Amino acid sequence: MDIRLVLAGLVVGTIAGMSGIGGSALLAPILILLFGVKASVAIGTDLVYSVPMKLFAAFVHIRQRTVDLRIVRYLATGGIPGSIVGLGAFAFLRARVPAAEMDHFLRHAIGVVILVAAAIALAVHFAPRPALAAENLRPLTTAGIGAIVGFLVAMTSIGSGSITLPFLMLVLPALSLRVLIGSEIVFAALIVPVAAAGHVAFSNVNWGMALSLAIGAVPGAYLGAKLCARLGERTLRPAIVVIIAYAGFKLL
Numbered sequence: 001m002d003i004r005l006v007l008a009g010l011v012v013g014t015i016a017g018m019s020g021i022g023g024s025a026l027l028a029p030i031l032i033l034l035f036g037v038k039a040s041v042a043i044g045t046d047l048v049y050s051v052p053m054k055l056f057a058a059f060v061h062i063r064q065r066t067v068d069l070r071i072v073r074y075l076a077t078g079g080i081p082g083s084i085v086g087l088g089a090f091a092f093l094r095a096r097v098p099a100a101e102m103d104h105f106l107r108h109a110i111g112v113v114i115l116v117a118a119a120i121a122l123a124v125h126f127a128p129r130p131a132l133a134a135e136n137l138r139p140l141t142t143a144g145i146g147a148i149v150g151f152l153v154a155m156t157s158i159g160s161g162s163i164t165l166p167f168l169m170l171v172l173p174a175l176s177l178r179v180l181i182g183s184e185i186v187f188a189a190l191i192v193p194v195a196a197a198g199h200v201a202f203s204n205v206n207w208g209m210a211l212s213l214a215i216g217a218v219p220g221a222y223l224g225a226k227l228c229a230r231l232g233e234r235t236l237r238p239a240i241v242v243i244i245a246y247a248g249f250k251l252l
Contacts, residue, residue: 005035005212012213013053013220016161016185018227023050023217024153025114025162029247032107037206039106040094044204046157047196049213050188054160057221058189064225066182068175074139075164075187078147083191086154087198094202107251110156114248117162121241124166141171146187153188154195160188162244185225 008030016023024046031042061067094102145167152159164184172180199205 001215002209002212005209006216009049009053009213009216010220011216013057013217014224014227016053016057016221016224018224023053024157024160025117025244026247027213028110028157029114029251031209032110033247033250035209037209039103039110040202040204041206043106043110043155043157044196044199044202045206045210045213047153047192047199048205048207049210049217050157051193051196052214053217053221054185054189054192056218057225058186060222060225061182061185064182066176066178067186068179068183069186070137071142071168071172071175071180071183072186072190074137074142075146075149075184076190077139078143078145079150079187079191080146080194082147082150083154083194083198084150086151087195089151090155090198091202106156110158111248111251113152113156113158114162114244114251117158117166118241118245118248120166121162122245124169136172136174138171142168145171146191149187150191150195153191154198157195160192161185164188182225 008027012023012026012030015026027050028039028042028046031037031045032039037045058067093105097105145164149159149164152163161184164187165180168175168180168184169177
């Protein structure tokens with residue numbers, strides 16, 4: 001057990017559970033930039049460690065009723081097939097691109113996805129939220145968001161919170177941010193295990209790192225989910241997004 005990784009998991013889990021911003025957008029750069037992990041291994045390890053964190057955070061959000069299961073259903077309709085397609089694309093590239101080039105591509109892909117997610121999150125955060133009918137859940141649009149996110153999660157491990165939440169804020173502005181956070185976390189708890197299973201099959205997982213991260217992340221996710229129900233809806237979000245954007249820039 002590496003205490004540095006335990007602490008990293010605790011911090012990332014708390015931030016993810018509290019803000020809805022994807023922990024992978026923080027952890028993947030940490031593994032690559034600070035621990036020198038190859039991008040492909042960072043992706044697989046990130047996904048595997050986050051499975052118990054996502055499941056536990058989802059359980060907490062469901063218990064405290066900060067979840068709209070209709071949104072989860074629409075997201076999963078697109079997200080599960082999207083993650084399977086993403087795994088297929090990863091396998092296709094892995095079989096045809098040399099390992100060094102693949103690692104270089106993945107590192108830059110993670111950075112680009114993080115920067116795009118940060119830009120969208122900041123734009124949505126500062127934009128006025130128009131009042132729409134709460135029952136207007138836009139099933140096809142929401143499923144489309146799920147499909148895009150599922151693909152990106154399987155390819156880069158990024159997107160289950162960093163991209164899902166800003167898009168949900170954009171298309172479902174009348175719903176409480178707490179409910180959107182809880183809903184996207186439950187959605188992530190469905191698609192991340194699918195993507196993680198694929199990367200286990202690809203042998204992209206450092207199991208020692210994943211265990212250390214999970215030891216910190218599970219209590220962090222619990223703490224973050226509890227804080228989510230108590231903190232103001234816009235607390236800390238811009239600062240966290242700026243940190244994530246800086247990490248994405250460093251990967252380019």
